[in-house]
Amino acid sequence: MFEVLGTSEAGGRRGRLTLPHGVVETPVFMPVGTAATVKGVPQDVLETMGRDGRGAQIILANTYHLYLRPGHELIARMGGVHEFMSWTRPMLTDSGGFQVFSLAKLRKISEEGVEFRSHLDGGKHFFSPEHSMAVQIALGADVMMVFDECVETPATWERTRESMGLTHRWAERSQSYFEAHKTEVPWYGKFGGQTQKLFGIVQGGMYADLRRQSAETLVEMDLPGYAIGGLAVGEPREVTREMIARTLEWLPKDKPRYVMGVGYPDEIEEYARMGVDMMDCVLPTRAGRHGLVFARNREDGKVVRLNIKKKEYAEDKGPIDAECGCGTCARYSRGYLRHLFASGEALAGTLLSVHNLSFYLDTMERVRGELAAS
RNA sequence: GCACAGGUGGCCGAGCGGUUAAUGGCAGCAGACUGUAAAUCUGCCACUCUUCGAGUUACGGAGGUUCGAAUCCUCCCCUGUGCA
Numbered sequence: 001m002f003e004v005l006g007t008s009e010a011g012g013r014r015g016r017l018t019l020p021h022g023v024v025e026t027p028v029f030m031p032v033g034t035a036a037t038v039k040g041v042p043q044d045v046l047e048t049m050g051r052d053g054r055g056a057q058i059i060l061a062n063t064y065h066l067y068l069r070p071g072h073e074l075i076a077r078m079g080g081v082h083e084f085m086s087w088t089r090p091m092l093t094d095s096g097g098f099q100v101f102s103l104a105k106l107r108k109i110s111e112e113g114v115e116f117r118s119h120l121d122g123g124k125h126f127f128s129p130e131h132s133m134a135v136q137i138a139l140g141a142d143v144m145m146v147f148d149e150c151v152e153t154p155a156t157w158e159r160t161r162e163s164m165g166l167t168h169r170w171a172e173r174s175q176s177y178f179e180a181h182k183t184e185v186p187w188y189g190k191f192g193g194q195t196q197k198l199f200g201i202v203q204g205g206m207y208a209d210l211r212r213q214s215a216e217t218l219v220e221m222d223l224p225g226y227a228i229g230g231l232a233v234g235e236p237r238e239v240t241r242e243m244i245a246r247t248l249e250w251l252p253k254d255k256p257r258y259v260m261g262v263g264y265p266d267e268i269e270e271y272a273r274m275g276v277d278m279m280d281c282v283l284p285t286r287a288g289r290h291g292l293v294f295a296r297n298r299e300d301g302k303v304v305r306l307n308i309k310k311k312e313y314a315e316d317k318g319p320i321d322a323e324c325g326c327g328t329c330a331r332y333s334r335g336y337l338r339h340l341f342a343s344g345e346a347l348a349g350t351l352l353s354v355h356n357l358s359f360y361l362d363t364m365e366r367v368r369g370e371l372a373a374s
Numbered sequence: 375g376c377a378c379a380g381g382u383g384g385c386c387g388a389g390c391g392g393u394u395a396a397u398g399g400c401a402g403c404a405g406a407c408u409g410u411a412a413a414u415c416u417g418c419c420a421c422u423c424u425u426c427g428a429g430u431u432a433c434g435g436a437g438g439u440u441c442g443a444a445u446c447c448u449c450c451c452c453u454g455u456g457c458a
Contacts (some may be wrong), residue, residue: 034410060409098409104413119411150409201409232408240408241411267408282410289413290406311403341413342402349413 001197001224002256002277006371011275014371017225017256019090019142021082024057026256027272027367029360030092030280034062035069036085039285040350041357045230046290049354051325058142060280063135064096068118072138079225080140080186081366092280093130093141094098095174097148097167097201097229098261109149109229111166114239133181140186141196143225148201150230160264167203168217174198175221189339199225199258206239208246215250226251227258228276241270248275265294265363272367284360288353291341294323295359298364308352313338321363326358327351 006014015026031038031046038046038059047055059080066072078084082091091300094170099116100107106117113128131149147170151163175198182195200218204210211228228247229334231240244259251257259271268279287293291309296302306320308315319329328337328351340348 030409032410039410040413065410080423092409094409098413101409103411137422148409163452227409229409234408258409261406262441279409281408283408286407286410286414288414291413292407307405309404344413346413 002254004254006374007275008371008374010273012273012367012371012374013275013277014368015256015277016200018092019058019128019197020194021088021090021142021185022057024090024278025368026277027371028057028278029268029364030058030060030278031056031357031360032060032280032282032285033085034060034282035065036061036075036081038353038357040289040346040353041285043177045327045350045354046087047089049359050325050365052362052365056089056357056361058092059087060092060094061085061098061139061141062096063132063139064099064116064145065091066139067096067127067135068120068125072135076140076186080138080189082140084101090143091141092143093136093139093145094260095136095145095147095201096127096152097132097145100127100148101152101233102148104152109166111145111169129170130177133174133177137184137196137345138177138182138186141246143197143199144178144186145199146171146201146223146229148203148229150233151203151205153206153234155205157205157207157210160203160207161210161235164203164205164210164214167201168214171200171218171221175223195207197224199223199227199256201227201229201260202247202251203230204247205230206235206243208243211243211247212250215247219250219252223255225256225258225278227260227278229260231259232262238268240267241274244271244276245274262345265360268360269363269367271365273371281360284356285353288351290358291348291352293320293352293355293359295322298323308334308338308341308348310338320352320355321359322358324355324362326362328355328358 017024129147136144200223204214313334316334
């Protein structure tokens with residue numbers, strides 16, 4: 001189901017990941033759609049974004065958020081998350097592991113699992129690897145993630161090792177539960193007996209020896225794909241890069257490798273060239289909703305950040321990026337976008353998110369081109 | 375004309391003798407954002423000087439009371455409402 005079509009000298013790979021809902025050309029950037037929506041961007045736009053008009057190949061949704069609202073049973077009754085949100089292409093659900101980290105004030109961790117207070121109404125909920133799997137199976141994304149703990153930064157080696165150990169035990173439990181229940185996915189039987197794919201998550205914080213241990217432990221489990229988690233949580237960029245570079249060495253070459261939660265356009269480009277096959281990040285959409293857009297310098301090809309709110313764009317008739325080719329740049333001026341943003345119009349967030357996502361998609365498309373040629 | 379109620383920094387609006395360059399909100403300007411508790415958050419926002427910090431003007435106007443006034447008094451100007 002994963003095929004490496006070519007590898008560059010630096011280790012970058014051009015690949016093809018075949019999933020129940022379709023084929024994903026890698027390296028790929030996956031827009032994040034936490035609550036079964038890539039915030040502000042309608043599905044039909046997602047499908048046609050980008051310079052080539054081919055749109056996002058795969059998007060994310062979040063287990064914890066959908067479990068709380070509207071509830072995974074409801075989504076299962078609605079036919080699964082694909083049918084629910086009318087997304088026919090591949091999808092990946094994050095396990096809720098990251099919420100263990102980001103909602104730190106609202107949870108209590110034990111060996112068994114995590115007790116959460118809902119950020120919506122304060123109600124108590126218990127999440128374990130088994131729960132996460134059950135919810136992810138009910139949602140029915142193509143790729144599901146093991147339930148992990150993402151340690152805070154900085155954390156001591158001991159603390160990190162302990163947390164990593166828990167992640168490993170949880171990964172085993174995730175896998176067992178998944179193996180026992182994988183035919184319960186709402187669309188089972190629709191794709192020639194295919195089931196979901198469960199990916200492991202390498203932890204180990206900022207310690208290379210732990211990262212190695214984590215990778216080796218998970219590789220033993222022979223999962224169909226591996227993620228590198230726990231990065232971009234506040235550490236310097238060189239550290240992120242270093243951890244990725246090291247961890248890639250210890251992950252199998254014939255399986256997709258996914259760095260979770262990155263990054264800026266120049267980062268995803270760099271990581272893809274290093275051999276990362278999949279990445280996701282809320283940045284393009286969040287930044288878009290906040291007025292930050294990315295563009296490329298014509299002279300040196302460098303990525304520049306542009307704050308659309310700035311006064312200097314008030315009467316700027318040009319697009320965000322003249323060479324972008326996205327729907328936003330094809331039609332709207334910086335001046336108009338600034339006005340929409342300043343007026344608090346929801347369309348601003350949509351248009352800027354579309355631009356940023358297109359920018360990310362195009363960036364990956366370009367890297368795929370390079371890798372195919374190499 | 376009479377009677378009430380008011381006039382506060384770009385706007386709205388607190389304060390009603392000292393700790394008030396003056397709470398808030400909005401607008402404005404700038405910044406942040408990395409497996410989404412984020413259409414969010416942070417900073418600046420009278421003037422001058424070099425950031426700290428210091429100084430100078432400020433609560434309709436002019437006087438006055440007081441050690442001290444946006445806050446109390448007098449007169450004037452203006453606005454709103456009601457009655458003529």
